[in-house]
Amino acid sequence: MASYSSKMLMIFMVFSYFMLASANFYQNFDITWGDGRGQILNNGELLTLSLDKASGSGLQSKNEYLFGKIDMQLKLVPGNSAGTVTAYYLKSEGSAWDEIDFEFLGNLSGDPYTLHTNVFSQGKGDREQQFHLWFDPTADFHTYTILWNPQRIIFYVDGTPIREFKNSESVGVPYLKSQPMRIYSSLWNADDWATRGGLIKTDWSQAPFTASYRNYNAINACVWSSSSGSSSCNSNSDNSNSWLSEELDNTSQERLNWVQKNYMIYDYCKDTKRFPQGLPAECAVNSLS
Numbered sequence: 001m002a003s004y005s006s007k008m009l010m011i012f013m014v015f016s017y018f019m020l021a022s023a024n025f026y027q028n029f030d031i032t033w034g035d036g037r038g039q040i041l042n043n044g045e046l047l048t049l050s051l052d053k054a055s056g057s058g059l060q061s062k063n064e065y066l067f068g069k070i071d072m073q074l075k076l077v078p079g080n081s082a083g084t085v086t087a088y089y090l091k092s093e094g095s096a097w098d099e100i101d102f103e104f105l106g107n108l109s110g111d112p113y114t115l116h117t118n119v120f121s122q123g124k125g126d127r128e129q130q131f132h133l134w135f136d137p138t139a140d141f142h143t144y145t146i147l148w149n150p151q152r153i154i155f156y157v158d159g160t161p162i163r164e165f166k167n168s169e170s171v172g173v174p175y176l177k178s179q180p181m182r183i184y185s186s187l188w189n190a191d192d193w194a195t196r197g198g199l200i201k202t203d204w205s206q207a208p209f210t211a212s213y214r215n216y217n218a219i220n221a222c223v224w225s226s227s228s229g230s231s232s233c234n235s236n237s238d239n240s241n242s243w244l245s246e247e248l249d250n251t252s253q254e255r256l257n258w259v260q261k262n263y264m265i266y267d268y269c270k271d272t273k274r275f276p277q278g279l280p281a282e283c284a285v286n287s288l289s
């Protein structure tokens with residue numbers, strides 16, 4: 001009897017660990033602004049942010065992370081979403097902050113969203129890469145993943161790597177490695193710049209605009225404790241922390257090349273006009289595969 005119940009208890013503990021680590025928005029997130037425009041639904045399995053003429057809305061994670069592989073499924077504002085921006089990012093505090101960004105710039109019905117990415121270290125960004133997607137991101141949920149470990153940051157879409165930002169400390173570029181970051185997302189109006197440089201305005205007759213979130217997963221992540229000033233790393237069931245040293249294998253590198261060749265619409269590392277004094281130092285490191 002004793003062994004039976006302790007086995008049950010263990011099964012329960014493992015089960016609740018996974019329940020906690022994934023899914024539940026009540027346990028993992030706060031809706032921080034938007035006066036009721038952000039909502040957690042379906043017992044915490046679904047979260048929606050909305051935007052109308054008066055306000056957008058936003059959320060942040062309760063935890064801070066120092067490295068992690070974090071998945072979120074998003075279904076973006078459908079229809080005429082021109083002028084709207086859905087931002088999904090990691091960010092630390094302070095004036096020399098670190099940040100890893102996914103931003104989805106809406107468009108007219110039938111025209112493609114732009115996926116804008118950026119990486120800030122010590123408060124310095126200017127590292128944009130932009131993409132179109134190979135699917136309609138408003139028709140269904142898709143998984144957007146940020147892998148952040150001490151060697152590299154990889155942006156994944158449905159498991160396909162679209163961008164790698166390597167640790168380039170060897171050429172004097174500060175890397176994101178000591179400031180814990182929180183997860184943030186927001187839906188807001190940016191029709192002064194977002195769609196074709198601000199030419200196309202938000203059509204408020206379509207409001208409210210709504211983006212949906214589900215299946216948040218930070219099972220593989222190091223949760224920061226500000227009281228102890230250290231982080232403790234969760235790991236998946238096989239107890240390996242392989243994500244902490246994850247890199248692109250040949251197959252993944254080929255998929256990344258495919259995305260960059262066919263879907264990348266802007267790369268700061270190719271913008272020699274913008275950097276007449278020479279491209280940023282990390283560009284040379286990142287072009288070596």
Ligand SMILES: *[C@@H]1O[C@H](CO)[C@@H](O)[C@H](O)[C@H]1NC(C)=O
Binds near residue numbers: 105108197
């Ligand atoms: C919107 O669609 C146009 C036309 O296809 C495209 O050039 C542009 O990159 C798209 N995205 C934004 C944010 O304007």
Ligand SMILES: *[C@@H]1O[C@H](CO)[C@@H](O)[C@H](O)[C@H]1NC(C)=O
Binds near residue numbers: 250
């Ligand atoms: C990966 O590609 C490199 C050259 O591009 C090759 O030398 C290496 O053997 C490949 N590795 C695997 C596991 O196929």
